[in-house]
Amino acid sequence: MARSRYGCAICGYDIRWGRSDAVWLREFRAIYSTADGYFISGVGHFKFQSENSFRAPIDPTNRYDDDDYDSQLTEDFDIYKNRRNRTLCDVYATHDACWSLLQEAMKPNEISPQRFVDICESLPLAALFCPFWGHNFGGIFDFDLNSGYPWERQLEKNLSKSEASLHVMEDPGSIPEIPEILAKTVQESSNTTSVRLIVQMVVEPKDCFSIFPWEIREMIAKKLPTSDALNLRSSSRSFYPLLVSPAFWASRFEVGIDRAFLVEKRNVAETRDWLALYRNTTYSQSPPGLKNRRRIWDLIENIVPLLSLSSIEGSEHGSTNALDHETSDESVLVLAEANILTKSERDRSGVRAAEISTTKYFQNQGCRVFQKQYTSLPKDLTSLALSFVRLGDSGYLCGIRVTSQDSKGIQLGYHSEDTLIFNVDKRLRGFILAIHSQGVRAIQVLDGNGKSEWLGFPKDTPVTERLAVENIEEVQVGIDWGILATDDAKFASI
């Protein structure tokens, strides 16, 4: 009899036997580790009340419905069985449709199974062995808003009554209405000529953008979110022809822009009425499957930056032997940490601070620290580069780069595209942290100029001034696989 159930590590909804036409809910992949390494399975088929509910082919190119499935090597990824038998180390599962969308979003790069497992391992678990990414999976689950503080909110198993939850069983991969939506917007020839005519009519000598040819203005607009580009059109007549620019509307379907979820349409060079396609794929116009895909795609866009973070390997970085590191006799170690108990835990223990259990499974709060790093701060420190990652509706500090006049810099943690440079004036006097149970969300730097603005995501997060220590000699951090975890973040000072 089936013992295990998995929540899809990407979309949050169960891998389950649902509606008879919702086959995609049963098709899954396991991402897992063994003593030999990290792997992605082929496509398995969840069986309800079966001894082999989570059996899947070992080879990622194989599927449960292959003609030769009976002769393929398979593995049972049932998490309870594996905890007993210890054949696998860590197992996470996703719907095959969700994994395919993640592959699409990562192109041209491949997904590293090791990176995926390590990130999942560093996160607390929500229901059904599903990593808790810090969001409510696009509105399909309810947060408990009535007990505890905002930073204590827990994911509940119950589906919410939101519109998104109405579509959770709709196949986000194969959507029958898409061929018809695309067919409606096929066009024989482009209307580039009409754009040129309009451009010639609206040239404004006092408009700074008018010194550029239309192709350059179009390139600027293509880099912007649609709302920003349309605002630009409202404020500058040089962008007036944007509404009839096929190249601009085609760019809305590229990775990172708001219609990227329509993965069937990545050939943006073809002739098509792209504006009509854009209008036909608004949320209200979309068929149910596309609504569910849009929800999942938004979740995936949170995961891609974590999978793509620059590794600390191979670059100049802080020492990783912090556990063995001895600070000098005169130094004082100041610790900032966020072992925040939930309300129920506080009620049981009657105390405000206590160690949080780091049980491998059923972990509800905090992140697991995989590595510790430290570096001495140079006397001629010139700047700190603070890297952040977004997770859910907030974000976290994921790396710090310390730069002096004489060095290129020492990296602690990860570098991300979302990096702020803070130029240190005279001397570093400490930090004020907005610190969540899963990591550091925001930081204020204290230097000769006083206190900086908040850098990061301080909203609804407890603040500590324990690291406002006047003189800092070393920085030591605990790192999980995506963010600077806070269950062991230490800064040394004299």
Ligand SMILES: [Zn+2]
């Ligand atoms: Zn899924």
